[in-house]
Amino acid sequence: MSLRVNTKQQRWLLGIVSLAAAAIIWQAVADLVVANPFILPSFTDVVSAFISLLESGRLLADLMVSLKHFAIGIGTALLLGVPIGIIMGWFRLADAIIDPIIEILRPIPPLAWIPFAIIWFGLTAQAAGFVIFVGAFFPILIGTYTGFRSVPKIFVEAGKVLGCNTPLKLIRYIALPSAIPSIASGIRISMGVGWMCLVAAEMFGVSDIGLGYALWQNYYHYAMANVLVYMLILGSLGLIIDRIFRNYVDQRLLRWYAGEVA
Amino acid sequence: MSGVTIQNLSKIFPKEDGTVTQALESVDLEIQDKEFVCLVGPSGCGKTTLLRIIAGLETATTGSVTVDGDAVTGPDPKRGMVFQEYSLFPWRRVIDNVSFGLEMKGVGKEERRQTADRYIEMVGLSQFRDAYPYELSGGMRQRVAIARALANDPDVLLMDEPFGALDAQTRNRMQKELLCLWKKTEKTIIFVTHSVDEAVYLSDRIVVLSPRPGTVREIIEIPWPRPRDRTSAGFAEVRRRVLRMIAENEDAG
Numbered sequence: 001m002s003l004r005v006n007t008k009q010q011r012w013l014l015g016i017v018s019l020a021a022a023a024i025i026w027q028a029v030a031d032l033v034v035a036n037p038f039i040l041p042s043f044t045d046v047v048s049a050f051i052s053l054l055e056s057g058r059l060l061a062d063l064m065v066s067l068k069h070f071a072i073g074i075g076t077a078l079l080l081g082v083p084i085g086i087i088m089g090w091f092r093l094a095d096a097i098i099d100p101i102i103e104i105l106r107p108i109p110p111l112a113w114i115p116f117a118i119i120w121f122g123l124t125a126q127a128a129g130f131v132i133f134v135g136a137f138f139p140i141l142i143g144t145y146t147g148f149r150s151v152p153k154i155f156v157e158a159g160k161v162l163g164c165n166t167p168l169k170l171i172r173y174i175a176l177p178s179a180i181p182s183i184a185s186g187i188r189i190s191m192g193v194g195w196m197c198l199v200a201a202e203m204f205g206v207s208d209i210g211l212g213y214a215l216w217q218n219y220y221h222y223a224m225a226n227v228l229v230y231m232l233i234l235g236s237l238g239l240i241i242d243r244i245f246r247n248y249v250d251q252r253l254l255r256w257y258a259g260e261v262a
Numbered sequence: 263m264s265g266v267t268i269q270n271l272s273k274i275f276p277k278e279d280g281t282v283t284q285a286l287e288s289v290d291l292e293i294q295d296k297e298f299v300c301l302v303g304p305s306g307c308g309k310t311t312l313l314r315i316i317a318g319l320e321t322a323t324t325g326s327v328t329v330d331g332d333a334v335t336g337p338d339p340k341r342g343m344v345f346q347e348y349s350l351f352p353w354r355r356v357i358d359n360v361s362f363g364l365e366m367k368g369v370g371k372e373e374r375r376q377t378a379d380r381y382i383e384m385v386g387l388s389q390f391r392d393a394y395p396y397e398l399s400g401g402m403r404q405r406v407a408i409a410r411a412l413a414n415d416p417d418v419l420l421m422d423e424p425f426g427a428l429d430a431q432t433r434n435r436m437q438k439e440l441l442c443l444w445k446k447t448e449k450t451i452i453f454v455t456h457s458v459d460e461a462v463y464l465s466d467r468i469v470v471l472s473p474r475p476g477t478v479r480e481i482i483e484i485p486w487p488r489p490r491d492r493t494s495a496g497f498a499e500v501r502r503r504v505l506r507m508i509a510e511n512e513d514a515g
Contacts, residue, residue: 157319158349162414163339163366173366177353256353259396 041225046232049225058214063233066198066211068125070241073132073194081140081190082183088141089148089179090171102141110135110197114204128198128207135197136190143186147179181257184249191245195238211237264330264417264450266293266316271325272475273311285311287475288325298444298451300461303471303479304508309454310422312476316452317343317420329417339363342411346423348403350395356382356406357391363414381409384443401432408440412447421453425460437463441488458504462497463490470507480507 023043030042037045053059088095088102113134121127151174159174202212215230250258268291275283285308293299301309314320316327318337327334329341350359357378364374382391385405395403404424411419425433437460444451455461461468465484472479482504490497 154345154347154349155351157337158343158345158351159362160319160337161317161339161341161343162363162410164362165337165366169366173362174351177351180353256394256396259394260352 038222038224041228045225046228049223050229053226053229059229059233062209062211062214062230063237065125065207065209066202066237069128069132069202069207069210070194070198072125072129073198074136074191076129076133077136077140077190077194078187081137081186082144085141085144085183085186086148086171086176089145090167090175102138106138108134110193111200111204114201114206117201117206123206123208125207128201128210131201131206132194132197136194139190139193140183140186143189144179144183146186147182148175150182151175151178180253184253188242188245188249191241192238195234195241199234264295266291266418266450266452267328268292268312268316269326269328271312271315271327272323273308273315273320274323284475286315286322287477289471289477291469291478293450293452296448296450298453298464298466299469300453300455300465300467301469301471302455302458302461302504302508303476304473305456307471307473308476309471312471313343313420313422313452313454316418317341319343339367339414340416341418341420342414342416343420344404344407344411344422344424346426348395348400348407348427350403350406350410352395355392355394356387356398359395359406360410360413362410367414378409378413381413382406384412384446385409385439399432400428401436404428404436405439408443412443412449417450419449419451421451423454423456426456433460438489440464458501458508459492461504462501463492468504470504 027043030037030040030045034040041049050059084098088098110131113131117127117130121130155174155178156170159170164170164173198210199212199215201207202210203216205213207213211230211234215227215234218224218226218230268289271286271289272284273286275285277283289312301312303309311320315322316329316334318334318341334341351362354362357375360381361369361374361378364377369377379388379391382388385408387402387405387409390398390402390406395406398406407424425436428436440451441464453461453464462484468482468484469478470480470482471477482500484500486496
């Protein structure tokens with residue numbers, strides 16, 4: 001018998017077996033050891049809660065709203081974080097002017113902005129989006145800034161002697177492509193942070209619908225199976241978003257990068 | 263006509279502690295159109311700095327560089343450069359690296375493709391036109407870098423130890439190929455090298471610089487036809503002369 005995992009199918013199979021085993025152990029512990037669905041809902045409890053939430057349409061509505069919040073937050077963070085990162089990374093003067101402000105704002109935890117999010121935007125999608133924005137903005141900014149700061153000098157000089165002479169052209173044709181790996185990793189971090197902020201913002205009542213809000217409401221109603229459903233949905237959605245982004249970046253933007261690094 | 267005239271050129275670098283380093287001192291040099299000139303000298307003599315000033319990547323402290331009567335004020339596609347380090351853009355395929363300069367000039371896609379293809383063929387890499395730089399060996403990368411510089415049709419081609427990182431065999435082959443390209447394209451080439459052997463093999467004239475602050479110590483004409491025989495007595499004699507000059511310089515410095 002061989003213990004090596006050779007093919008992709010074998011890996012998949014092993015993964016499924018492992019998950020199934022976890023579900024069986026979970027079920028057994030919940031039914032036979034804990035025997036209290038309030039403390040630990042069983043696997044089947046959660047599956048049936050999932051089905052009824054799905055049938056009622058509630059789950060889908062929460063999901064769509066949360067994705068909307070997420071899109072608003074990440075979208076704004078990208079729209080502001082990338083250009084500001086470019087300006088700070090490329091122009092020393094801009095860096096000297098903007099950096100102190102950034103350094104004071106950055107350590108404020110995103111959730112501390114919730115009161116002002118509500119005051120400024122009310123209980124709207126924009127308010128939730130704002131909290132996510134605060135969480136997602138800095139990783140994107142720093143990823144972009146770092147990428148632009150570490151553009152190898154040789155590429156800039158090679159560009160210049162080939163006629164790429166204006167700051168705008170240098171940014172567009174040399175610095176930006178060279179910084180893409182760093183920007184992409186900033187975006188990836190920001191999506192993780194943004195996802196956490198999303199749940200927290202919705203829980204704190206910045207919105208009255210959404211996955212985080214629903215999770216908290218179900219806790220108030222002691223519907224712990226539903227809470228677990230929302231937890232698992234949040235986890236898998238976070239995973240899916242990260243995977244989609246990673247695949248896109250690796251295949252479309254960074255085919256060259258894989259060959260450059262060990 | 264693409265002669266390069268260097269007049270009374272000096273370069274002083276300020277250092278962090280407030281003192282200065284004088285890299286070049288009153289360099290005078292006249293390079294003819296279509297000439298192949300090598301700059302050699304002890305390490306740290308400022309030959310790379312001189313080349314970078316001609317390229318417009320550094321500015322001279324005093325003096326001037328003119329190409330065809332036009333003063334050099336900054337980098338310009340009229341003066342192509344091949345660097346010692348690998349300078350290909352890793353995010354662009356070979357074809358897109360070679361057509362970069364044309365893209366900057368605003369040449370249309372179809373035309374720059376054709377031009378780039380022609381130069382890629384000239385350096386013998388047609389098979390690799392769609393490869394990324396990481397897929398190429400060191401010698402291939404420098405060939406692409408030469409094609410990229412030539413595709414811009416510069417008046418002068420500046421080369422900063424372009425074969426310095428290559429193994430001896432590849433290096434000899436690249437020298438031979440470069441001479442072919444030079445004949446075909448009729449460019450003025452200014453070539454910086456550490457290798458006296460390389461300089462004797464390639465150049466019409468060897469410019470020997472003195473140690474820092476660098477200045478022109480001697481210019482040696484090599485009137486022989488090409489390809490040259492590295493093992494001939496004349497070759498060895500010139501090589502010995504240049505080496506002695508550099509060594510004397512180093513002892514003195």
